Amino acid sequence: MRRKAMSLILGVMVLAAMSGCARQPAAPALEDTLIIGSSQEPTTLDPAIVYDGSDRITRLIYESLLDYVGSTAEVQAHLATDWRVSPDGKVYTFELRDDVQFHDGTPFNAEAVKFSFDRMTKIAKGMSWAFRMVLAEVKVTAEYTVEFHLKKPYPGFLGMVANRYAAPIISPSIMQHEKDGDLAQGWAHDNAIGTGPYKLVNWTKKQELTLVKNDDYWRGWPQKHISRVVYKILPDSATQRMMLERGDIHTATHIGIDDIIVLMDHPEIRIEPAPTSNFNWFLLLNTQKGVFADRRLREALSWAFPYDETVRHVFRGQATQSVGPVPFGVPGHEPDLFQYHRDLDRAKALMAAAGYPNGGFKVTITHGDNDWARKILEMTISTLGELGITAETKPLVWGAMLDNMASQDTAPDIVVADWWDDYPDPDAFLGGMADAFWWGGREAADYFYVNPEVQDLLGEAAFEADPARRVDLYRRAQELMVADCPGVWIMDYLYATPFRKNVYGYVANPYYIMSYNVYGMWIEAR
């Protein structure tokens, strides 16, 4: 009896489903609200100051003159319509759209562009250091024409203008909220007037932000779109994962690698990895003090590290083994550089040559306190163990790590490090090294790695206008670095974002890592 009833119900359901199909052949119903989970609350919404994950919100509200095409590091016009570079490489002229308005009706024009860039350099926070390094002046030459005069030719400039920090355009009307000459920083911290597809309507601190679509958006709205974005602050990665599994949120950022691995097998979840990387993980070796001052021991570690196991098993294919210091996908990546592979015998022979046939010494390691760093740390400790080396480890937050590296009195032998660039240019990735930024050190004697030849090559390459020569300079610098083994370049990480399967239209771009192109996405109702 019961079975009969069941089959009857099933039959009715199938019929209902079929008739439903027949009535509406295409056009599935849409959900209008995208719910994002994230462990990070924006620190500010001021686009002149944002220099962290806060761009996940500001990118929806504010726009730049240029942006990156799809998943690539190529730039295309966005609020600009066209641009030219003067023959000497020092003047960039942008023609602007004449049909754009800010959320409050203020017209977008060359004055607004000048206002935004002047304000950003005056506030001098966030990523403005990069602009102050190269930008001399912004000139308005017509209502919709603006010129950027550089101090010297800088080939990375277009990439900088497209980047997600510091370059977005803010409405000059915010100045009515200025207090004590703060250029309206106080107001723009919690409020926003941009040109973008979404407007901020609510920010309940520590809980959530809500944005709604800008009806007058200059690109118009396609039939399939998302009209509301709710950004929930969920500090714990496991919570994010469970809410995704239950369907309480559509996607999550900053979710731990193990939670991503768990989600891979979930039938309702799709993982979208970025097609290229701008984010690598490596071991920084202290070449100036301690055992790793001996190049042979650095090379030994480079041969001993189990790259393949790390990439294939520990990170379940969400990474590829690095070739040199620049990840693939970043301009300046050299696919033909020498690449180490695991060869333990060779590593042991080098150890013996350096006078440590059975290891027998201890090294110190500092590392970040996150999933990625801990996994690399354990692989490193285990590799060192195979060479007879013991390790003393210390988890630190990023700022403390930099402090720790800044003096040889406290500097460890190894730092488990990761790096990503702010804009697509080899200078952004390697240039830090010319002023020894990511090699630690406050005094020259405190640097982890010093090679004047590399520093000269990088310094020269940064402002080299001839593209072919520039590529060549960067290649030579990288060849020297790989030969010096100041680091063990482990893997280029492919940042992956989990989605409920009914969310469509996401385009992963490593330069917009952990943020969303919500305009262009849609959600089908389930």
Place this chain on the structure above:
Amino acid sequence: MRTLRRLARNRLTLLGFLGLLALIAIAITAPAWVPFPDHGGPARDVANRLQPPGPVHRFGTDDFGRDIFSRVCLGAVISLRTGVIVVLLASTLGVTLGAAAGFAGGLVDEVIMRITDAFLAIPSLVLALAISTALGASLTNALLAISLVWWPWYARLIRAQVMAIKEQEFVESARSLGMGPFLILTRHILPNALAPILVQASMDFGYVILTAASLGFLGLGAQPPTPEWGLMVSVGRKFFPRWWWVATFPGLAIFLAVLCFNLVGDGLREVLDPRLRKQDA
């Protein structure tokens, strides 16, 4: 002998005692017989990561392919050593200061007791967290931190004992015979005041192991790849519930170890505490 017999009469105490013996035996001999003795250290077998419990890996493997059974057994010695060191450090410090306070009285007593008040005013785990954060995360520092938050309990306990005993007649007579205060304290008072300390210490083993595991869980105690149980639970938590075995087995080990110590402690208290002994006699 009578004490031991009385102890054995209580089934639960006996059970706890046998459990403890087993734990100690495992702690001492584990490296000799666990299937993967190197998995307690920097070994890895990532091709076998997160294997479920089976014939080869009785408790399954963790995210680096290490045998959890071996690691749990090898971790026993860490937890036991933690318990012994902390209890010894804390009770030595506490007994010394507490006895001094109780015996000397006056200003000394006042100062020492206000210090214990200050320590006891803050929840012990929070204080241990603060201290081990300040010292830097490592197992040794965690031990120090826990000892530092634990001694005031002993100090208070012994002080009360000493104050009660020092008024008794045999102490009076020792004094009138011209015995010095140090000798009176060590020869006459302390031996008579130690029973409650023993009970307290046996109960504390369990709590100390738990606290050390909590510090490890919070990343402030042992560092990877040490097979410390709390750290293993912390790492395994991320794999719950899909790969439940990673956190469950070290968690069970903590549970059983703490339970055994508490059963034994309870039994000891029944035997040694005169107030509880009356009905028995």
